Amino acid sequence: VVRVDHVSKDYRLGRQTFRALHDVSLAVAKGRFLAIAGPSGSGKSTLLNLIGCIDTPTEGQVYIGKEEVGRKTPDELADLRASALGFIFQTFNLLPVLSARENVEYPLLHRKEISRKERRDRVDHYLGVVGLSRYAHHRPNELSGGQRQRVAIARALAGSPAIVLADEPTANLDSKTGEGVLRLMKKINESEGTTFIFSTHDFRVMEMADRVVNISDGRLAGTGKEETG
Amino acid sequence: VVRVDHVSKDYRLGRQTFRALHDVSLAVAKGRFLAIAGPSGSGKSTLLNLIGCIDTPTEGQVYIGKEEVGRKTPDELADLRASALGFIFQTFNLLPVLSARENVEYPLLHRKEISRKERRDRVDHYLGVVGLSRYAHHRPNELSGGQRQRVAIARALAGSPAIVLADEPTANLDSKTGEGVLRLMKKINESEGTTFIFSTHDFRVMEMADRVVNISDGRLAGTGKEETG
Ligand SMILES: Nc1ncnc2c1ncn2[C@@H]1O[C@H](COP(=O)(O)OP(=O)(O)OP(=O)(O)O)[C@@H](O)[C@H]1O
Numbered sequence: 001v002v003r004v005d006h007v008s009k010d011y012r013l014g015r016q017t018f019r020a021l022h023d024v025s026l027a028v029a030k031g032r033f034l035a036i037a038g039p040s041g042s043g044k045s046t047l048l049n050l051i052g053c054i055d056t057p058t059e060g061q062v063y064i065g066k067e068e069v070g071r072k073t074p075d076e077l078a079d080l081r082a083s084a085l086g087f088i089f090q091t092f093n094l095l096p097v098l099s100a101r102e103n104v105e106y107p108l109l110h111r112k113e114i115s116r117k118e119r120r121d122r123v124d125h126y127l128g129v130v131g132l133s134r135y136a137h138h139r140p141n142e143l144s145g146g147q148r149q150r151v152a153i154a155r156a157l158a159g160s161p162a163i164v165l166a167d168e169p170t171a172n173l174d175s176k177t178g179e180g181v182l183r184l185m186k187k188i189n190e191s192e193g194t195t196f197i198f199s200t201h202d203f204r205v206m207e208m209a210d211r212v213v214n215i216s217d218g219r220l221a222g223t224g225k226e227e228t229g
Numbered sequence: 230v231v232r233v234d235h236v237s238k239d240y241r242l243g244r245q246t247f248r249a250l251h252d253v254s255l256a257v258a259k260g261r262f263l264a265i266a267g268p269s270g271s272g273k274s275t276l277l278n279l280i281g282c283i284d285t286p287t288e289g290q291v292y293i294g295k296e297e298v299g300r301k302t303p304d305e306l307a308d309l310r311a312s313a314l315g316f317i318f319q320t321f322n323l324l325p326v327l328s329a330r331e332n333v334e335y336p337l338l339h340r341k342e343i344s345r346k347e348r349r350d351r352v353d354h355y356l357g358v359v360g361l362s363r364y365a366h367h368r369p370n371e372l373s374g375g376q377r378q379r380v381a382i383a384r385a386l387a388g389s390p391a392i393v394l395a396d397e398p399t400a401n402l403d404s405k406t407g408e409g410v411l412r413l414m415k416k417i418n419e420s421e422g423t424t425f426i427f428s429t430h431d432f433r434v435m436e437m438a439d440r441v442v443n444i445s446d447g448r449l450a451g452t453g454k455e456e457t458g
């Protein structure tokens with residue numbers, strides 16, 4: 001459902017070039033609970049951003065479903081992201097002027113097939129499962145670090161996307177809260193067939209994952225191909 | 230060296246009041262490696278901000294050394310923070326227009342007793358010990374999440390403050406990098422007598438700590454008094 005083909009990503013730094021990813025290939029089967037593990041600075045967020053279509057590779061191609069992302073217009077990309085992808089950012093990226101509830105609701109607003117009542121029920125449900133019902137009206141700067149992270153999680157899950165990209169979703173959570181979030185995601189993965197791709201340092205995520213790939217200095221260890229189980 | 234006396238902290242939320250800390254008392258001996266542990270939203274960052282003099286309590290007093298912080302003028306507080314405290318924020322709070330090097334150097338600029346050469350040596354040293362020598366010229370948005378966290382750590386340590394307040398300093402770090410940072414802090418604690426106060430979810434911090442206090446729903450478990458060992 002996701003394929004990354006010989007992808008490299010360079011950044012310009014002054015007059016020099018910094019290669020953050022080098023010839024990365026990865027095939028991810030539908031319904032995977034995949035963990036991308038590696039040291040700080042190894043390229044995990046960069047890779048997730050390429051898969052999530054919020055950045056473009058310097059070389060190589062990214063495919064979501066069978067479609068090559070690089071061939072899409074900005075509008076088509078926006079549609080694809082809105083309909084198929086849920087993103088939990090490492091820095092949360094919540095909208096500061098909106099409450100927790102409004103932040104979770106935001107990506108649902110443009111989906112015409114969801115009625116107003118269903119939208120409210122979904123937002124209530126996901127705020128509840130991450131333990132934030134009582135904080136629904138707090139704005140991001142009125143929330144703790146781990147609470148903001150949970151709003152970002154609820155926001156990504158509430159749209160029931162086919163693919164969830166989670167960049168260190170448990171980093172700011174105590175172990176009990178973090179476990180609750182992971183069990184929720186595992187449950188959604190098993191009951192809905194949602195594909196989860198994590199960037200993580202958390203060994204519990206790696207244990208729950210049905211597949212772990214390792215990245216170091218911008219290069220993937222191993223072939224990146226799907227193996228069975 | 231730090232004393233918190235019957236401190237409460239309320240936030241105004243619309244027309245309601247939210248009590249984030251309730252009657253918290255804590256005495257911290259000089260040279261402690263103290264961990265404050267508790268669930269997401271329990272009040273750890275709020276307590277650290279009060280100790281770090283970047284917020285004021287609604288009730289109660291905070292003492293740094295023997296001096297009551299609430300009686301100081303804004304200028305005196307700024308001096309106290311600059312000379313005695315190092316703060317590693319949960320959201321890093323780096324200056325976006327400055328490079329990693331310049332961010333680490335920034336709090337040292339106004340200290341007249343440090344020569345230009347010594348300042349540069351200190352910045353080089355601390356960038357090196359957190360593994361960021363090769364990234365000295367990157368700006369925060371050209372760094373990974375864990376790299377930004379390490380810049381924030383280097384910045385707090387480079388001033389050799391008497392008290393370091395570290396709000397989840399390992400949250401965005403892989404286990405190897407995180408261990409390196411903790412060993413560095415433990416070493417500084419043992420050789421310089423620097424007091425460390427952590428807010429953390431990381432069990433390794435709790436294991437390394439010579440004292441752990443637990444907080445839940447804004448209340449400290451236990452008396453908060455110093456016990457021996
Ligand atoms: N805009 C940029 N310009 C230059 N270098 C960059 C830029 N963005 C990221 N980098 C570099 O690319 C590398 C990979 O960054 P990335 O954010 O993917 O790491 P990561 O594996 O997610 O790390 P962490 O675990 O710390 O979050 C890092 O070394 C970083 O310094």
Ligand SMILES: Nc1ncnc2c1ncn2[C@@H]1O[C@H](COP(=O)(O)OP(=O)(O)OP(=O)(O)O)[C@@H](O)[C@H]1O
Nearest residue numbers: 142144145146147240249269270271272273274275
């Ligand atoms: N400005 C504010 N207005 C209202 N409530 C607030 C405000 N700031 C924080 N809070 C609330 O105070 C409580 C404590 O927040 P704090 O940031 O201290 O938690 P924490 O223990 O650091 O959590 P985490 O582990 O998630 O970082 C939270 O429930 C939060 O929602």
Ligand SMILES: [Mg+2]
Nearest residue numbers: 045090373374
């Ligand atoms: Mg990252």
Ligand SMILES: [Mg+2]
Nearest residue numbers: 144145274319
């Ligand atoms: Mg906090």
